[in-house]
Amino acid sequence: MAVVFKLPDLGENIExxxxxxxxxxxxxxxxxxxxxxxxxxxxxxxxxxxxxxxKVLELAVAVGDQVAAGQIIATIEDVSAGSTAxxxxxxxxxxxxxxxTTSSASARAASAADASPADAPPSAPATRGGKISLPEQAAxxxxxxxxxxxxxxxxxxxAREIGVDIAAVAGSGPAGRVxxxxxxxxxxxxxxGGGRAAPRKAxxxxxxxxxxxxxxxxxxxxxxxxxxxxxxxxxxxxxxDKADVTALEQFRQQFKATVEKAGxxxxxxxMLLKIVSxxxxxxxxxxxxxxxxxxxxxxxxxxxxxxxxxxxRGLVVPVVLNSDKKTVTELSVELTELATRARQxxxxxxxxxxxxxxxxxxxxxxxxxxxxIINDPEVAILGVGRSNxxxxxxxxxxxxxxxxxxxxxxxxxxxxxxxxxxxxxxxVEGIQQPLLLAMEG
Amino acid sequence: xxxxKTTTQxxxxxxxxxxxxxxxxAADLGLEVTxxxxxxxxxxxCLFEGCIPSKTLLHVxxxxxxxxxxxxxxVTFGPPSVDLDKxxxxxxxxxxxxxxxxxxxxxxxKVNFVRGRGIIQSPHTVEVDLQEGGKQLIxxxxxxxxxxxxxxxxxxxxxxxPHIWDSTNALELREVPRRLLIIxxxxxxxxxxxxxxxLGSEVTVVEALGSIIAAADPDLxxxxxxxxxxxxxxxxxxxxxxxxxxxxxxxxxxxxxxxIENPQRVYDKILVCVGRQPNSKNIGLENTSVQVDxxxxxxxxxxxxxxxxxxxxxxxxxxxxxLAHKATYEGRVAAEVLAGKPSAYDPKCIxxxxxxxxELAWVGITExxxxxxxxxxxxxxxPWSAAGRATSLDRNDGxxxxxxDPNDEVILGIGIVGVGAGELIAEGALAIEMxxxxxxxxxxxxxxxxxxxxxxxxxxxxxxxxxxxxxxxR
Numbered sequence: 049m050a051v052v053f054k055l056p057d058l059g060e061n062i063e064x065x066x067x068x069x070x071x072x073x074x075x076x077x078x079x080x081x082x083x084x085x086x087x088x089x090x091x092x093x094x095x096x097x098x099x100x101x102x103k104v105l106e107l108a109v110a111v112g113d114q115v116a117a118g119q120i121i122a123t124i125e126d127v128s129a130g131s132t133a134x135x136x137x138x139x140x141x142x143x144x145x146x147x148x149t150t151s152s153a154s155a156r157a158a159s160a161a162d163a164s165p166a167d168a169p170p171s172a173p174a175t176r177g178g179k180i181s182l183p184e185q186a187a188x189x190x191x192x193x194x195x196x197x198x199x200x201x202x203x204x205x206x207a208r209e210i211g212v213d214i215a216a217v218a219g220s221g222p223a224g225r226v227x228x229x230x231x232x233x234x235x236x237x238x239x240x241g242g243g244r245a246a247p248r249k250a251x252x253x254x255x256x257x258x259x260x261x262x263x264x265x266x267x268x269x270x271x272x273x274x275x276x277x278x279x280x281x282x283x284x285x286x287x288x289d290k291a292d293v294t295a296l297e298q299f300r301q302q303f304k305a306t307v308e309k310a311g312x313x314x315x316x317x318x319m320l321l322k323i324v325s326x327x328x329x330x331x332x333x334x335x336x337x338x339x340x341x342x343x344x345x346x347x348x349x350x351x352x353x354x355x356x357x358x359x360x361r362g363l364v365v366p367v368v369l370n371s372d373k374k375t376v377t378e379l380s381v382e383l384t385e386l387a388t389r390a391r392q393x394x395x396x397x398x399x400x401x402x403x404x405x406x407x408x409x410x411x412x413x414x415x416x417x418x419x420x421i422i423n424d425p426e427v428a429i430l431g432v433g434r435s436n437x438x439x440x441x442x443x444x445x446x447x448x449x450x451x452x453x454x455x456x457x458x459x460x461x462x463x464x465x466x467x468x469x470x471x472x473x474x475x476v477e478g479i480q481q482p483l484l485l486a487m488e489g
Numbered sequence: 490x491x492x493x494k495t496t497t498q499x500x501x502x503x504x505x506x507x508x509x510x511x512x513x514x515a516a517d518l519g520l521e522v523t524x525x526x527x528x529x530x531x532x533x534x535c536l537f538e539g540c541i542p543s544k545t546l547l548h549v550x551x552x553x554x555x556x557x558x559x560x561x562x563x564v565t566f567g568p569p570s571v572d573l574d575k576x577x578x579x580x581x582x583x584x585x586x587x588x589x590x591x592x593x594x595x596x597x598x599k600v601n602f603v604r605g606r607g608i609i610q611s612p613h614t615v616e617v618d619l620q621e622g623g624k625q626l627i628x629x630x631x632x633x634x635x636x637x638x639x640x641x642x643x644x645x646x647x648x649x650x651p652h653i654w655d656s657t658n659a660l661e662l663r664e665v666p667r668r669l670l671i672i673x674x675x676x677x678x679x680x681x682x683x684x685x686x687x688l689g690s691e692v693t694v695v696e697a698l699g700s701i702i703a704a705a706d707p708d709l710x711x712x713x714x715x716x717x718x719x720x721x722x723x724x725x726x727x728x729x730x731x732x733x734x735x736x737x738x739x740x741x742x743x744x745x746x747x748x749i750e751n752p753q754r755v756y757d758k759i760l761v762c763v764g765r766q767p768n769s770k771n772i773g774l775e776n777t778s779v780q781v782d783x784x785x786x787x788x789x790x791x792x793x794x795x796x797x798x799x800x801x802x803x804x805x806x807x808x809x810x811x812l813a814h815k816a817t818y819e820g821r822v823a824a825e826v827l828a829g830k831p832s833a834y835d836p837k838c839i840x841x842x843x844x845x846x847x848e849l850a851w852v853g854i855t856e857x858x859x860x861x862x863x864x865x866x867x868x869x870x871x872p873w874s875a876a877g878r879a880t881s882l883d884r885n886d887g888x889x890x891x892x893x894d895p896n897d898e899v900i901l902g903i904g905i906v907g908v909g910a911g912e913l914i915a916e917g918a919l920a921i922e923m924x925x926x927x928x929x930x931x932x933x934x935x936x937x938x939x940x941x942x943x944x945x946x947x948x949x950x951x952x953x954x955x956x957x958x959x960x961x962x963r
Contacts, residue, residue, distance in 0.1 A: 195864075196837035198899060198924040208831050223897035225924045 050105055051126050053084075053098065057117045064116040065094070067109050072122075076104045084122060085109060102126045199226035207231045268362035279424035282459040286419040287472050291479040293435055294450045299482070312380030316452070317355060317409055317432065321379050323478040324430060325351045325372035326485050328405055331471045333463055335404045337425040345462060354403035354423065355383060357390040364390050365423060367403040407432065416453045427462045430475070431455035452479070492616060492624035497523035499827060500615055500629035502607045502772070505533020506540075507804030507816030508635030509591060511824045515633075516598040518828035523627060524600050525607040525617055530592035534637055535813045537584060538657045543680055545583045546662070547844050549576065550687030554720075554846060558883060571688055577662045603627070609634075609773030612797055631799045633823050634779070634787060635816065636772050638765040638805035643672070646733055646761065652740055653733075654760040656681060665689050666758035668722075670742060672730050674701030676843040678762035679713065682721055683845050685760075691722040693756070695744060697729050702843055706856045708870075709906040712886040713845050720846075725749075733759065767806045782808075791833045793823045801827070815839050838902075838921045842911035847886055850914035853902030853921045856892055867895045869927070869951035871943050873907050875958040878938040884908045889943035891917075891927070893951060898926040909940050916944055927951045 055065075065087035072084050083095040084104075106123040109115055197204065197214045198221075206228050207214040217234040219226035254260045265273065293316065300314050307314035328335040328351045337346045351372040354365040366386040371379060389395050406423040411434040420431040433453030439446040454475065458468045478484050501512040504526030512524040512531070528537055535541060556566045595602050603625060605617040615632070617625045640655040642648050648655070659681050665688045671678045674696030686692045694701070694717065701717070701724070702710050717724050728746030735741075739755040746752075767785045774781065779795040779802070780788040787802040789795055795802050801823040804816030818836060825832035840852040859866040873879040873887030887907020894901050903917030920930055931948035935941045949955040 195894070195901070196921075200923045201836075204835055205832075208833055208835075211831075221924075222928070223894075223899045223924065223926050 051100055051102070051124050052120055053122045053124055055087075055096065055115050055117050055119050055121050064114050067111055067113045067115055070107065070109065070111055072104050072107070074104050074107055078102065078104060078124070087115060096121070098122075098124060100124060100126050197226065198224050203228050203231060210235055266362060268364065272363050275424060276421055279422045282422050282424065282427070283461060284419070284422065284457050285460050285463075285465060285468060286455055286457045287465075287468055288417045289454050289456075289472050289476055290438075290451045291454055291476040292440065292449050293452045293479055296479055296482070297435075297450050307377050307380045310377050310381055312377065312382070312384045314376070314380050315383070316411075316435070317407065318380040318383050319376055320430075320432065320475075320479070321353055321355065321368065321371055321383065321407060322374075322376050323475055323485060324405065324407060325353055327471060327474050327478060328353070329372050330474065331467070333467060334428045334458065334471050336427055336462060338427065338459065338462055348404050350404065352402050352404050354400075354406040355386070356406060356408035356423075357387055359391050359393065361393055364395060364400060365403065365406060366390055366395055366399050367401065369402065405429070411435065411452070417455050420455060420457045422457055422459055428456060428458035428468070428471075430472075431457070492626040494626040494628065495523075496628040497521060497601065497630070499523070499631045499633065500525065500607075500627055501633045501635060502609075502615060503533065503635035503637055503768075503804070503806075504528065504531035504602075505635060505637050505804060505816065506535040506813035507637070507820045508533065508633065509595070509820075510817045511633050511635065511803060511820030512600050513594065513598055514821055514824040515827055516600050518824060520824075520827060522598075522600045523603060523629070524595065525603045525605065525615065525627070527604065527606050527620060528588070529604065530588040531595055531602070532584075532588040532591055534657075536588050536591070538660050540813055541587060542580050542584055542660045543656075543677075543684070544844055545580045546576075546660070546684040547680060547846075550684050551846060553687045561883065571665070573662060573665065573688075580660075580662060607772070609776050612777045612800070615773075631827055632801065633820070633827075634772070634795070634800065634802040634806060635804045635820065636768040636806050637816075638767050638811055640761065641764040641766050643730075643761055643763060645731075646759070647735075648761075650735065652735065652758050654758055656760070656762060659685070659760050666756075667691060668739065668756040669693070669758050669760060670695070670730075670740070670754070670756040671760045671762060673762035673764070674698075674724070674726065675762060675764065676702060676841075676845075678760070679717065679843060679845045681760055681762060682717065686720045692720075693723040693725070693754070694721055695725045695728040695730060695746075697727070699727055701726060702849060704841070704855070705843070705849055705851055706890075706904055708856075708890070709849055709851065709888060709904045712847055712888065712906050713843070713849050716846060716886065730759075765805065765811055767808075767811075769806055791835065792826045793819050793834055794826070810839055810841060812839060812841065836922070838918055840914045840918045842914060844911060847884065847907045848910035849906045850910040851902065851904040852914050852917040853900065854892055855902055855904060856890075859892055859901065864901070865895055866901060867893045867951070869893060869947050870960075871947035871950050871955065871958055873940075873943060875955075876940065876943050876946070877957075878940050878942065879907065881938065882908060887940075887943070889913075889947045891930075891944075891947050891951065893927055898928065898951070900925050900927065900930065903944070905943070907940065907943075913941055913944065916941060 067085055068088045069086040071086070072078055078098050078101060080099065080101040081097045084098050085096050087094055087096060103125040104122055105125050108120045108122060115121065198219055199214055203226055204214050207217065212231055212235050214226060214231070217226050217230050220230050221227055296316065296319060300316065300319065304314040332347050335348055335351060339346055350370060352367050352369045353371040354367040356363060356365050368379065368382055374382070386399070403423065403426060405426055406429045408420050408429060409432040410418055411432050414434050416433040418431050418433065420429045422429050431454070433455070435450050435452040437448045438451045440449040454472065456468060456472045498521040499515050501508045501522060501524045504524050508524065508526070509531035512522045516522045524531060526533065553569050556569065559566065603617050605619040607615040607617045610616045613628055615627050615629065617627060619625055640657070646653050656677050665685065667690065669685050669690040669692050671682050671692060671694045674694050678694055679701060682692045682694050700707060700710055701714055714724065725746060728744050728749065730742055731745045732743040733740055739757050740759055742754045742756060744752045744754065769781050769785045769787055777800060778797050779800055782788055786808040787795055787806050789802050789807050793801045793803050793807065803819035803823050805811040807819065819834055822832045822834045838853040840850060843849040854864065856868060868890055870888060870890035874885045879885050879887055884907065889905045891900055892902035893899070900920050903914065903920065905913050927948045930944060931952065933945065935945040946955045946957060950958060950960055
């Protein structure tokens with residue numbers, strides 16, 4: 049059986065290394081733990097040992113190559129395992145391998161080889177089309193220890209669903225039995241486990257300072273709290289600017305009766321929705337999501353802009369699908385309808401999901417600039433403030449111009465300051481020069 | 490003849506206890522499903538010619554035995570008279586009722602049922618040889634292979650002979666042979682032997698290994714073997730059939746084994762129960778990248794996905810244990826994965842039940858397995874001679890034992906032999922899945938007088954005290 053040997057993880061923050069020495073050749077018969085290659089990282093030169101003994105069938109690297117963790121280094125014919133059909137090392141032998149290693153690098157090599165037996169089914173994503181969209185195999189966490197984990201089926205299922213390796217959870221019950229609470233506590237301690245990074249600090253006894261009242265959060269409140277917390281994980285940058293909306297407001301006054309006949313209310317937000325949607329098409333890095341675990345950026349070839357709405361029940365964000373393809377009149381009608389149903393609490397979950405960008409407007413309450421929080425898993429949000437007449441120096445004199453404050457928060461992991469600035473400036477220009485939309489959008 | 494062509498989102502190949510639950514659940518989860526099977530309704534081997542008909546006949550065997558046993562209690566029925574046609578009619582009725590019910594359920598779920606044998610033509614098409622004649626080409630987005638298994642054949646036997654039976658033939662109940670030889674003392678051989686012995690056959694069971702039902706612990710097998718020696722004409726272990734010659738007066742058989750005085754025997758029928766083979770050949774796997782192992786089992790991952798990411802495989806065709814309930818669980822996993830859920834096949838244990846008299850059941854690891862794998866363990870056993878309910882049934886031939894991790898007293902395995910063991914084992918499966926300790930079982934109140942008390946009392950034995958049983962100090 050041939051085993052594909054991949055470069056093990058070399059340590060924290062080391063993504064790749066340079067091959068400085070190749071110590072074996074194709075056809076060599078090597079021992080387990082024998083060094084195959086030496087790699088140099090920015091920190092040190094490290095030996096990379098073979099996870100198993102056998103004959104080297106193929107070498108995939110040469111001196112001078114940059115290799116990344118997980119990259120295939122060699123294929124080794126495992127002569128000893130010829131009798132086992134399944135190929136994957138038995139848990140006992142894998143454990144023995146780990147037990148016998150002396151350096152942590154070789155232990156990692158052994159576990160890396162365990163994770164990728166040559167004949168395991170590939171983890172290619174499923175065919176597109178239809179309703180079926182299979183998750184990547186690697187995304188489902190299961191455990192492969194010798195004795196089954198001391199946890200009930202419901203607990204194992206829960207751990208799988210939130211991406212926690214149940215074998216890594218310390219059980220608090222009798223005989224180390226793992227409860228759902230144990231899994232939750234584990235997830236909170238482990239950021240990569242899908243939970244939050246910091247454990248919650250115990251609250252002080254507020255009654256010491258006076259009378260208090262405890263009320264349970266509404267569902268919308270709970271959702272908003274979680275949503276804001278996950279959005280907050282993105283490193284935010286907020287840019288502030290102002291757009292001259294004098295002409296836009298005149299246009300609005302001129303056409304609002306026409307739009308009203310169509311059943312909608314022509315608002316600055318509706319017009320802004322159009323401009324932003326076209327801008328998102330032009331700046332795809334503001335219309336994406338980030339997949340941290342896969343180191344990938346997911347670009348969306350559609351534009352669905354959500355518009356935050358303040359209701360009696362709390363904050364809701366109905367989403368206008370394909371907003372870039374709709375006319376301002378259509379957007380006005382749809383926004384009016386969504387806003388009405390949002391106030392009535394009649395939005396379906398479907399109408400509040402799938403957004404690629406969000407607009408939030410506090411202008412109605414009189415706020416100028418503010419720092420909106422990104423609506424996860426989107427990467428940017430535009431805050432709109434109250435427009436005021438301001439003296440603007442034009443052609444040698446001050447003129448009263450209606451100025452609208454805009455605040456763009458974006459995820460600095462994806463968007464750099466300059467990119468965010470260009471996007472916001474494009475929107476400002478789009479507001480001031482509506483023909484720009486026709487020319488560039 | 491040109492094949493008609495249709496398309497489907499999910500095709501399930503095989504309507505047995507793996508395939509039909511997978512198809513039903515997938516349909517309930519919103520997928521558009523086509524189920525292909527040669528039988529008139531879903532059910533597969535299990536319902537048509539396996540678990541269900543055999544358990545029906547074993548129930549009859551139990552009635553016959555208990556009627557005879559009653560004589561000791563002062564109630565005499567006299568020797569039974571068996572109307573084979575009526576019994577067959579009853580058995581077929583049971584099968585019809587259950588499979589007919591599945592037929593209705595499949596229609597209610599709008600599962601498209603195609604009756605015929607499907608062969609995979611390409612990674613996205615199956616051609617069905619329709620029962621009604623003609624062919625149908627089905628193009629699928631996803632496939633679940635649930636083609637099951639077939640009885641293993643012996644190369645030196647003429648399996649086309651009407652005198653050489655497999656389990657399917659035996660369950661057809663065409664006749665009760667006077668002298669019946671059963672090759673193989675596994676669970677199917679022992680169950681079929683129990684049925685035919687009760688119906689009046691002179692049953693001989695030969696097993697090549699050193700024990701019948703070799704997967705179970707010897708102390709649990711012992712009461713089954715004792716009883717079998719009583720109801721069978723002969724039970725031989727370490728014995729092989731080496732030659733069979735058909736003559737006018739029957740099948741002349743030569744046995745090979747230790748201390749056989751008369752190795753030449755004559756039987757009217759031979760029933761072959763030497764195991765089952767996965768149905769992975771002749772289904773067109775070569776037209777895909779699906780991998781099979783050395784024994785012919787389809788290789789799958791923990792989500793039951795094959796090397797082709799859009800093709801899944803479940804049940805007997807994927808490996809041991811070849812049990813209906815394992816297939817059903819796998820079917821559920823595959824359907825859930827297809828519906829986008831992060832499901833995985835991770836049962837801690839799969840119970841096994843042999844429906845002999847007495848029944849034999851186990852779950853989790855066996856004592857033998859713990860020894861072989863060098864797993865530290867302690868045994869606690871409670872003999873049914875000390876169980877009140879067993880005595881009231883006049884069935885003290887039972888034993889309940891548990892295999893326990895001595896470090897934290899977690900239950901690793903439970904084995905039960907005795908009447909109703911097949912029902913009792915469910916508690917063991919739950920205990921293992923939930924991670925119970927001996928103390929948990931000991932402190933769970935069990936109703937009196939029931940056989941389930943033996944589970945509680947064996948847990949008490951572990952801690953050295955049981956009201957009804959004082960084990961010898963070791």
